[in-house]
Amino acid sequence: MVTFLAAIALLLLGYMFYGKLVERTFKINPTSKTPAYTQEDGLDYVPMPWWKGWLIQLLNIAGLGPIFGALMGALYGPVAFIWIVVGCIFGGAVHDYFSGMLSLRHNGEQYPSLVGRYLGKNMKFIINVVSLVLMILVAAAFTAGPAQLIAQVTPLSFGTALIIIFAYFLLATILPVNQVIGKIYPLFGAILIFMAVAIAGALLFIDKPIPNITLSNLHPQDLPIWPLLMVTVSCGAISGFHCTQSPIVARTLKNERDGRKVFYGAMIGEGIIALIWAAAGMTFFNGTEGLQAAIAAGGPAGVVNEISTSLLGKLGGILAILGVIILPITTGDTALRSSRMILSEMVGANEQTNWKQALLYSIPVSLPALYLSTIDYSFLWRYVGWSNQLVAAVTLWTATVYCLRNGKFHWICGIPALFMTGVVSTYIFYAPEGLKLSYQLSMIIGSIITLAVTFWYIYQIRSHQQQTLETKTAA
Template structure:
C-alpha cells in the first residue's frame, strides 16, 4: 500500500503543478490580465469593504474562506463509492473546472468594479436573469451557512469512547469514580483532563462508558483567536507591520490558542454553540473587514497550513514506512480496507454514481460558493491583476490537495466497516475524519491518537468558521443589491448593515435547527455546484461580449448544469417521499431558477454580442 499511497500523492501534485504552471498562464492570456491597470480595491478604497491587501494576506483570507468544510466533509462522504472515483474527479475537476471558475470570476469582478456575479449578469444577460441568479444565490447561501453551522456544532460537541483514543489509564480511574455516583448522575458528570481531554460518563447498553469530548480544545481555540484578531488587524492595517512579524504574531496566537485549549477546554451544549456561533458571524459580517474578518482568517489559516502540512507529511511518512496496521493485522482479508471501488455501497447510501458522486465531493473539485467569495470580498481587496492566478487558481488547487489528503487519510486511518458505521449509520462524518487523522498522526509521528483527533477537529473547525463569517457577509452584500434593484430609493432600514446581517444570520440559525447535516448536504451540494454553472455561464457571456475566447469556461458550465439538474431532481424526489416539504420547496425553486438562467444564457450566447471591444 505504501507505493500506492505515494503514487497517488505524487500524481496529484504533478497534475496540480502542471495546471498552475501552464493552464493558469493560458487563462491569464485569454483574459487579458493587465498588471498596470488599477483594480477596484485601489480605485474605490474606502477602508471598510474595498481595501488593497498584500497578496499573501489575501491568499490566506481567500483560501480560508473558500475551503470551508467542503473539501473535508465532501470527500469523506464520497469515499462510500470507494477512494478512486472521488480522487479522479477531484484532480480533473479542480485543474480544468474549479480553478478556472475561481480565477475567471475573480478577474471579471475586478474589471467590473468589485460587483457580484449577479449584478454583472444584470448588465450582460438582462434584469430577469439577475432576479433568477440573485434569488438562487441568496437561497444557496442560506443552505451553505445552515449546513456549515451544523458542521461547526457537530465538530465542537463530538464525543467518542476514551479507550479508543488511547486514554485507557484515565478511563479506568474515572469509571471507578463514576460507578459510585447515583444512577441519575450517569451521563451528566464531567471529568476534566481525562488523559488530555474533558470526558463524561454515559450509559451505553446498560454499561458505563467514558466518552471524550474531542471538541473542547478546538472550542477554546476558536474563542481565543476571535478575541485576539482585532489586535492583529490593527497591526497590519494601521501600524503596517512587516510580513515576517505578521506571520510570527499569528503563529504565536495559534499556538497559544491550542495550549489554552488543552488546559482550559470549553464544553457547552450544541444549542449554546449554535447561538454563540450565530452571534459571532453577526459581528464579523457587519464590522469593517480589516478589524475582525481578515485578521481572524489570517491567524486561523496558520492552523490550517500546519494541519495540512502535518497530514501530507504523515501520508509521506506512512507511505515510505509501509507500516499499515489495517493491512498487517489481516493481510489475507483486504476487505477491512476501504476499497478502490464500491459502487453498490454508494448506491445504497447516496445514490447512482452520476450525478451523486460529483455533488457529494462538492467543493473539493468545483464550488459555486467560490464565485461569491471571488466577486465579493476578494475582488474588493485585490491590489494588482497579476495576483488573479496566484490567489484564484492556486487557492483552489490547495483546497483540492486538502481533499485528496482527506481521502488518503481515511484509507489508512479507518477500516471500511468503521467508516460506514460512523459516517452513515451514526451520521457523523466529522468524527470519521477526525479519528482517521488521529490514527495517521499516531502511525506517522507516534503521537497519541487523541492528539491527532483533536488536530482533525481543529482543521475542520478552522475552515468552517472562516467560511461561515464570509458567507453571511456575502449574503448581506447580495441582499443590499436586491433592495437597490427592487426600490428606486430603498427605505433606511433595508439599507442598514445590521438589519441585513441579522436577517441572513436569523434564517441560517432557523434552517440549521430544522434539518440534520446529511439531509442538508445533498441539497447544499446541488445548489453549490449549480451556482458554479451559473457563474461560468455569466463569464462565458462576458468574455464573448468583450471579444475573448470563452470555450474554456463554456464547456465546464454545460457539464455542471447537466450534473446539478439531475442531482437536484433526485433530491426533490427523495425529499418528497420523506415529506420534507421545506427542502422539497427549496429544490423546486432551485430547479426553476436554474432552468430560467440556463435558457437566458443560451439565448444570449446565440445572439450577436451586445457590446464590442475589450474591458
C-alpha cells in the first residue's frame, strides 16, 4: 500500500514541479492570442474554458487504454508502478505538453505538419501515412469491443451496434467541437474519474494488501520487462496517440498558460488512473498468477467487470458496463476527427467551415475503420501498440529539434526520445507482430539503432551550437 500511495503522490508532485520546469523550458506567452481566436471558424477553432479542455483531453487520450493496458502491465508485478510514474512524469506528460503547445504555437497544426517543420518533408510523408493508419486502427479497435458488449447485454446484433456507433462517430467528427464533444465529454469524464476514485477507495479498505515495490519480473509467462512493458502500458505512461489528439484541444484553448493544466495535467490524471487499475489487478486476484487466470477466462473487460462489481456492488457493475462501452467510443470518435483533420491538412484543404466539407474528408477514413472493426480485435490491437510508440518517439524528436533551434533545454525531450527509440527499435525485432527474432539478437539490433540515433543527436547539437556561434560572431 505504501508504494501505491507514494506513486500517486509522486505523480502529483511531478505535475507541480517538473510540469512547471517543462512550462518554463517552453516559455509561454500569456498575452498572445491563441488560434481559438485568431482562426475561429465555429467548427474546430472554438474558444472553450480550460477545465472543459482538460476533460476532453483526458477522455481523448484515455478511453480504456489506462485500464486495459494497466491490467496487462500489472502481470509484470509492482515494477509496473515504476514505469507508470517515471514514464508519465518524464516521458508521457512532456510528450503531450510539447505536442499540444507546438500545435497551439503553429495555429493548431496537426502532428504530421509539425514533424515536417522540424524533421523534414520525407519524415512528414512517412508520419502522415503512419498517423492515418494508427487513427484508423484505433477507431476500429475501440469500436469492436463496445459493439461486442452491446450485443451481449442488449437485443441488438453486433452489426447493428457497429452501425449505431459509427453513426455517432460521424456526428462527432463533422459537427462543431463544442456541440457534441464539448457537451457530453464532461459527463463521461466524470464517470471515468468517479470509477477510478471509487476503485482506489475500495482497495484501501479491502482485506488484501496492495503489493509494494519490487524490481523482480513476476510475469507468469516470464516475458521480458524490456521492452514489452513499455509497449503494453502506453496509455498511463507515454502514448504516441496523444499527439494526434492534442491539436483538437489546442484549437480551443483561450490562453497559453492553460497548456500545463490541460496537456501535462491530463497525462498525470491518466497516469493516476493507470496506477489504480494496475494495483487493482494485482491486489484483487492475489498476484500476477491469479490476474493471468482471470484475463484468460474473461479478457480485460471481464476483469474490469469482476473487480468493479465485487468492490462496488451493483453500482460498480453499471459503471463497468458504462466504462467498457462509453470510454473506448470517446477515443474512437476523436481518432476519426483527428484523421479527418490530418487528411484535409495533408491535401491542403484546411478551410472547413461547415459539416458538408467536414463530411467529405471523414468518409475516406471512416469506411476503412468500419471494415476493420469487423475483424479480430486482438489482431488490431497488436499493431496499434508498436505504431503508437513509434509515433511517440518521433514526437519527442520533433520537440527536441524545436528546442535545439530555439536555444531551449533540449535534453528535457531528448533523453525520453532516446529511451523510446530504444523501446521501438528493440520491440519490432522481438515481438510476435514484428520479426520474431531471438531476444538477444533483438537487443543487439535495437542497441545499434539507438546508438546510431544518439550519434545523429550529438551531430544535431554540435551543428546548432556552431550555427549559434557563427551568428554571434557575425553580429
